[in-house]
Amino acid sequence: MSLDAPSNAAALEAALSAAGTVAPGSDAFAVDGLKARYVVTPADVGGFADSLAAANNADASVVPRGGGRQMALGNVPRRYDVALRTAALNSVLEYEPADMTATVEAGISMGDLASALAEHGQFLPFDAPSDASLGGVLAAAVSGPSRHAYGLPRDWLLGCRIALADGTLVRAGGRVVKNVAGYDLPRLIVGSLGTLGVIVEATVKVTPLPAVEETLLALQASASAAIDAASEAGSRGLALTAVAVLDGGAASRCGAAVDESGWRAAYRVAGGVAAVARTKDELGTLAGGEDAAVLASQQATAFWSSMLEPLGDIELTITVPPAALRGLVDLLPEGRAGVVAYPTGGKLRVGLDSADAEETASSVRALREAALRAGGSLVVNAAPPGVKQAVAVWGDIAALAIMRRMKQEFDPRSTLNPGRFVGGI
Amino acid sequence: MSKNTADSVDSRVIQRLERAVGPDGVLWRPEDVLAFEYDGTIERARPQVVVFPRETSEVAAVARIARDAGLPIVPRGAGTGLSGGAVAALGGVVVALTKMKRILEIDVNNRFAVVEPGVVNLDLSKAAAPYGLYYAPDPSSQRACTLGGNVAENAGGPHCLAYGVTTNHVLGLEIVTPEGDAVWLGGRAAETPGYDLRGAFVGSEGTLGIATKIVVRLLPVPEATRTLLAIFDEVDQASAAVSAIIGRGIVPAALEMLDRLVIAALEPALHVGYPVDAGAVLLIEVEGLHETVTEQAAAVREVCEGEGARELREAKEAEERERLWAGRKGAIGALGRLAPNYYVLDGVVPRTKLPAVLREVYAVAERYGFPIANVFHAGDGNLHPNILFDERKEGETARVLAAGEEITRACVDAGGSITGEHGVGLEKRGYLSWIFSEEDIAAMEKVKAAFGSGELYNPCKMFPTGKGCGEVSQARLERAMQRAGPDAYI
Numbered sequence: 001m002s003l004d005a006p007s008n009a010a011a012l013e014a015a016l017s018a019a020g021t022v023a024p025g026s027d028a029f030a031v032d033g034l035k036a037r038y039v040v041t042p043a044d045v046g047g048f049a050d051s052l053a054a055a056n057n058a059d060a061s062v063v064p065r066g067g068g069r070q071m072a073l074g075n076v077p078r079r080y081d082v083a084l085r086t087a088a089l090n091s092v093l094e095y096e097p098a099d100m101t102a103t104v105e106a107g108i109s110m111g112d113l114a115s116a117l118a119e120h121g122q123f124l125p126f127d128a129p130s131d132a133s134l135g136g137v138l139a140a141a142v143s144g145p146s147r148h149a150y151g152l153p154r155d156w157l158l159g160c161r162i163a164l165a166d167g168t169l170v171r172a173g174g175r176v177v178k179n180v181a182g183y184d185l186p187r188l189i190v191g192s193l194g195t196l197g198v199i200v201e202a203t204v205k206v207t208p209l210p211a212v213e214e215t216l217l218a219l220q221a222s223a224s225a226a227i228d229a230a231s232e233a234g235s236r237g238l239a240l241t242a243v244a245v246l247d248g249g250a251a252s253r254c255g256a257a258v259d260e261s262g263w264r265a266a267y268r269v270a271g272g273v274a275a276v277a278r279t280k281d282e283l284g285t286l287a288g289g290e291d292a293a294v295l296a297s298q299q300a301t302a303f304w305s306s307m308l309e310p311l312g313d314i315e316l317t318i319t320v321p322p323a324a325l326r327g328l329v330d331l332l333p334e335g336r337a338g339v340v341a342y343p344t345g346g347k348l349r350v351g352l353d354s355a356d357a358e359e360t361a362s363s364v365r366a367l368r369e370a371a372l373r374a375g376g377s378l379v380v381n382a383a384p385p386g387v388k389q390a391v392a393v394w395g396d397i398a399a400l401a402i403m404r405r406m407k408q409e410f411d412p413r414s415t416l417n418p419g420r421f422v423g424g425i
Numbered sequence: 426m427s428k429n430t431a432d433s434v435d436s437r438v439i440q441r442l443e444r445a446v447g448p449d450g451v452l453w454r455p456e457d458v459l460a461f462e463y464d465g466t467i468e469r470a471r472p473q474v475v476v477f478p479r480e481t482s483e484v485a486a487v488a489r490i491a492r493d494a495g496l497p498i499v500p501r502g503a504g505t506g507l508s509g510g511a512v513a514a515l516g517g518v519v520v521a522l523t524k525m526k527r528i529l530e531i532d533v534n535n536r537f538a539v540v541e542p543g544v545v546n547l548d549l550s551k552a553a554a555p556y557g558l559y560y561a562p563d564p565s566s567q568r569a570c571t572l573g574g575n576v577a578e579n580a581g582g583p584h585c586l587a588y589g590v591t592t593n594h595v596l597g598l599e600i601v602t603p604e605g606d607a608v609w610l611g612g613r614a615a616e617t618p619g620y621d622l623r624g625a626f627v628g629s630e631g632t633l634g635i636a637t638k639i640v641v642r643l644l645p646v647p648e649a650t651r652t653l654l655a656i657f658d659e660v661d662q663a664s665a666a667v668s669a670i671i672g673r674g675i676v677p678a679a680l681e682m683l684d685r686l687v688i689a690a691l692e693p694a695l696h697v698g699y700p701v702d703a704g705a706v707l708l709i710e711v712e713g714l715h716e717t718v719t720e721q722a723a724a725v726r727e728v729c730e731g732e733g734a735r736e737l738r739e740a741k742e743a744e745e746r747e748r749l750w751a752g753r754k755g756a757i758g759a760l761g762r763l764a765p766n767y768y769v770l771d772g773v774v775p776r777t778k779l780p781a782v783l784r785e786v787y788a789v790a791e792r793y794g795f796p797i798a799n800v801f802h803a804g805d806g807n808l809h810p811n812i813l814f815d816e817r818k819e820g821e822t823a824r825v826l827a828a829g830e831e832i833t834r835a836c837v838d839a840g841g842s843i844t845g846e847h848g849v850g851l852e853k854r855g856y857l858s859w860i861f862s863e864e865d866i867a868a869m870e871k872v873k874a875a876f877g878s879g880e881l882y883n884p885c886k887m888f889p890t891g892k893g894c895g896e897v898s899q900a901r902l903e904r905a906m907q908r909a910g911p912d913a914y915i
């Protein structure tokens with residue numbers, strides 16, 4: 001069934017309109033320069049599932065969309081007919097602070113979720129901009145400096161409700177903090193970039209906001225000095241909830257400029273009063289630590305949230321066993337836009353501004369080879385479509401055969417995000 | 426295929442298996458395979474062949490031979506599982522991983538270890554100790570259970586409250602798929618692009634393949650540990666204290682509860698210093714920086730006193746701490762002193778529901794006339810009621826199962842789960858539909874299909890239906906329970 005036939009398009013449009021608000025595709029919802037035919041905003045979970053079913057039946061491809069913060073991730077979609085938004089799925093369904101669990105609709109923004117939790121002195125320790133949706137953060141497995149203390153999004157999702165490509169709604173996991181009944185579908189869904197199903201509700205673990213929180217910035221002479229200091233601090237079990245290392249470019253984006261060749265190590269110190277004091281003392285004895293600046297609280301909030309913004313038109317993410325990071329920074333191209341490393345988590349983000357696709361491709365190749373040798377991987381997190389065509393966004397993937405079969409099982413018509421994921425899934 | 430469901434298996438299949446793993450790696454005489462009939466629970470079934478591969482390539486060869494011969498295949502670790510996961514429900518080939526027990530690598534800088542699946546949980550921590558590192562998930566069976574079994578069950582343990590269960594510690598896995606291919610899921614870094622197949626495999630109860638190498642995170646031994654024993658006259662006070670501790674935002678490393686009956690069993694056997702006249706005790710451990718544990722220990726004390734604790738003791742030295750833990754870890758084993766048999770449950774409830782659900786557990790005990798001893802991971806809301814009984818008494822086993830079902834049902838009704846760490850296995854597959862709809866279960870079956878796992882791959886586990894598995898019925902469980910001797914109950 002082709003949407004080129006007016007009768008088919010009309011039938012789909014009627015079905016979508018019955019399930020939610022329909023608008024024509026626009027630049028605001030473009031993905032890699034492609035515009036959708038329809039932008040659909042269902043009012044509730046049922047409408048969301050109905051929209052998906054209608055699109056699936058019509059062989060129309062669907063790009064699910066939350067806050068739109070990770071739309072640059074992935075290959076250029078093969079087709080893009082419907083932008084299906086979770087924006088109206090934004091209520092808190094059940095929140096029992098004493099259980100430290102919350103069940104919410106997945107379109108809720110990270111900012112709204114944070115406010116609801118903060119009323120009870122709690123938070124969800126994800127590193128994502130406040131206008132990102134929870135569902136999107138989970139689907140893209142977004143992580144940042146807090147991974148040092150809090151791990152990854154997959155560690156916080158207890159259960160979810162998923163709309164499958166044919167509109168079937170399924171529940172996975174549960175609402176309690178420990179549960180091994182059935183396969184761990186929540187983990188399979190986290191990071192699957194909406195290619196197996198769309199998360200429409202999520203039950204997450206939450207955690208208490210620390211009593212005291214301070215941000216320290218230490219000046220470092222080189223990348224390796226910064227990484228060494230941050231790794232050492234991280235390995236001491238100190239009261240640190242975030243650790244990051246930034247080059248000059250990234251530091252100035254975050255409002256903590258250093259001169260050209262300088263680097264910064266950034267620490268968020270948090271916990272009880274005594275533990276925080278001790279941690280600050282110890283940080284002071286590390287290289288560069290004696291000159292560490294303490295950021296005022298407002299400045300600190302701005303610093304950590306700017307760190308979550310893209311580092312350039314092109315951003316690469318490298319994940320390796322932590323000790324391999326030092327070797328990788330030596331390979332970073334000159335003339336980059338910025339670098340942020342999370343040394344204790346083994347993650348490196350590299351921003352490039354290069355307009356030259358060939359030059360970018362060769363940097364990517366060199367870094368990717370080094371990452372692979374170290375037992376890790378490189379993903380092109382964001383790039384203009386032209387660059388995406390010149391470099392492999394995801395690189396070669398192990399177990400791709402099982403992944404293809406997984407896609408085939410969950411979304412046999414390739415309705416969801418066709419082509420965007422690994423191996424062109 | 427029918428010739429294979431009899432006690433013997435085609436001798437050509439045996440020969441092929443012997444060629445694959447060596448003649449000393451294959452058991453097939455009925456008297457030799459007898460010991461592999463059961464795991465830690467009550468179900469029994471006899472495999473026709475047990476093989477002991479030593480290498481991934483041998484596991485792959487065995488998987489292909491079993492598949493070609495149309496024989497069921499069942500992975501097996503130490504056989505301490507508590508849901509019948511390693512029981513060869515339809516016979517076939519048991520793949521025992523106990524000879525694959527090398528620790529291949531300890532990477533001190535990156536804090537991970539690469540191990541074979543037969544490595545015993547505690548042995549890894551022992552090997553990592555010289556580097557100041559350890560493996561955090563600590564099931565009470567850690568002296569015996571294997572890391573492969575831990576991965577398959579997504580095992581927990583007392584210290585998983587603060588550090589997370591097995592899945593939080595597995596970076597990567599080499600598996601042999603049901604079709605006999607070796608592939609890596611995840612790796613040595615915290616994340617790999619693509620679907621998190623590693624995450625899907627952990628907790629899959631041996632139904633998606635056989636783990637042949639496991640990369641696990643190691644943690645640095647914390648600088649300070651404080652261990653407290655809070656003693657309460659009433660269970661209700663203790664469970665209220667658990668909710669209050671969690672509600673205050675304190676996350677201890679461990680928060681375990683033992684009730685009067687458990688103490689009555691363990692104290693005379695182990696002499697570790699638990700007060701026999703208490704209604705319940707909480708064993709609470711806080712770990713981390715000196716400064717943090719001092720603060721947390723004080724807060725824990727305050728909360729417990731507020732909830733009416735009669736006394737708070739703190740372990741003064743390492744030896745005292747070890748004694749308290751020996752009591753906790755030996756508790757279930759000591760229950761044999763109170764009754765010939767016991768049946769352990771594994772429900773989970775939201776932590777605020779703990780007091781109400783525990784009251785329901787004791788009410789069930791009252792209604793059925795069985796003593797029920799509770800020793801469990803209270804901080805996670807993961808209950809382990811142990812129903813004490815005597816199988817020789819006419820009709821008791823049926824009533825034990827009915828009582829167990831009522832308790833599990835109460836957990837589900839409180840918004841919880843049928844299993845927190847022991848798995849669904851053979852035992853609880855009938856309960857899966859209490860918490861998942863047909864559509865939910867169909868989605869799980871898609872995962873199974875994607876891994877190439879079919880009807881004969883660890884059959885009759887987890888899913889409520891399965892060809893040849895029969896109805897999941899009380900009667901079936903009951904028969905199994907009657908066949909099992911007292912030592913079949915852990």
Ligand SMILES: Cc1cc2nc3c(=O)[nH]c(=O)nc-3n(C[C@H](O)[C@H](O)[C@H](O)COP(=O)(O)OP(=O)(O)OC[C@H]3O[C@@H](n4cnc5c(N)ncnc54)[C@H](O)[C@@H]3O)c2cc1C
Nearest residue numbers: 502503504505506510565571573574577580581631636846
């Ligand atoms: C006294 C006692 C206390 C216990 N305490 C705890 C506890 O605190 N927490 C907890 O979680 N559990 C506990 N258990 C249950 C049990 O020890 C765990 O489930 C453990 O993980 C099982 O490991 P095993 O090696 O004995 O596996 P087995 O019993 O041999 O097998 C368990 C399952 O794993 C599969 N399997 C085994 N090896 C592999 C492999 N390499 N690849 C794929 N699948 C495999 C089997 O097919 C089976 O489905 C306890 C058990 C006892 C007897």
